[in-house]
Structures are given as structure tokens and as C-alpha cells.
Amino acid sequence: EVQLVESGGGLVQPGGSLRLSCATSGFSFSDHYIDWFRQAPGKGPEWVGRSSSKAYSYSTKYAASVTGRFTISRDDSQSSLWLQMNSLKIEDTAVYYCARGVAVAGAVYLDFWGQGTLVTVSS
């Protein structure tokens, strides 16, 4: 069974840091893209960033709103991924999800998602 489980969310002050984890199981981790999304209260989902698969040298991409502040890393031996979030802003408050990506006809679709972890940035 494919599973993704996020953890590490919590309350942090503006300017602070937080590291989210995404533990996965049930699939070949190194063969898949893993993306981070977030969803602010009452809003739609927003893409945060991507870690490509081993075939694409684990390259990363980020949304403009988090570039330079957030970093994605992964460890295939642990089938896990992390989102290091620095210089947090109030507008980063959201539920953060990790999701598995599968390539189809040149595009990557997110077919399994975790349950999410809440990050609250507030003083």
C-alpha cells in the first residue's frame, strides 16, 4: 500500500525555521517525483516545490514565493523527503502536503497524497 506521512508542523514565529518530513512506503521511492503543496485556510492548493526522481538526478524546482527560503532534500535509503523552511512569513501558514508524482506522456501527475501537517506562523 502506497503511503506518505507528513510530520514536523507546528507553531513558529515569523522569521523562524521549521523542517517538515515526508515518510513514504509501499513504492519504489527513487523512481518517483515527490512534490510539496500547501493549502492556506479557506484557499485552494498551491504548489511549493518538487524533487525529481533518480532518473532526473534528483533535481529540484520551487515556486517563486519560496525560492531562496525553502529547500527540499531526500534520502532514498530512508524513503523520506524533507522540506526545510527558513525565514518563515505569516503567509506561509498552511497545511503542507507531500504527494507522489508519476510521469505520463511528458507530464507528472500527483496520484498519492499524505494527510498533511499544519504550519502556523504567528507571533
Place this chain on the structure above:
Amino acid sequence: DIQLTQSPSFLSASVGDRVTITCRASQGISTSLAWYQQKPGKAPKLLIYAGSTLETGVPARFSGSTSGTEFTLTITSLQPEDSATYYCQQPKSYPLTFGGGTKVEIK
């Protein structure tokens, strides 16, 4: 960035009704579009990918179609469990973007 304009933002329909949601892309994305269903407090669930391919396990009353830059999600016979918010999403280019969502209410 590719903008996705989704309509309507809200619809109320009865059980058994045929429901259609539209998503228009600001530029050509071929058939590269996904539809997600999201219920309160839950993660999005993939329904349709590549414009019209039904994800494994999704009921056949859901279907997707494409015409140029306009994409359509159809629910042929609305069921009570279909009450949710539906989002389109394009995977064609970075940044990945979503439509504004359509909240479907059961009358």
C-alpha cells in the same frame, strides 16, 4: 505562469443530476490537465489525469474531456458522496497551478 480559470465556483444539484465543471487554460497545455476532488480536512484526490484518463478506483460516472484550451469534468449521475470541492491543475510547466475550485453541494 499558466492561469486556470474554473467555472462555476459553486453549484448546487440534486442526486442523479448531470454536472459539468469547466477549466480554461491561459495558454495551450495539450491534454496535460488533472482533476482533483477534495473533501473538508482531507488531501486532494486524483480523479482524472491527462485530460480524460480515469484514475484507478474512481467511479465511471466521472469523466474528463478536452477541446483546445478548455477542459471539462463531468459527473453523469451525482451521488451524495460527490459533495466536495473540485480543482483542475496543470502539470505542463512550472510553476504548477490550480484552478480556483468548484464547490459542489447536494440539494
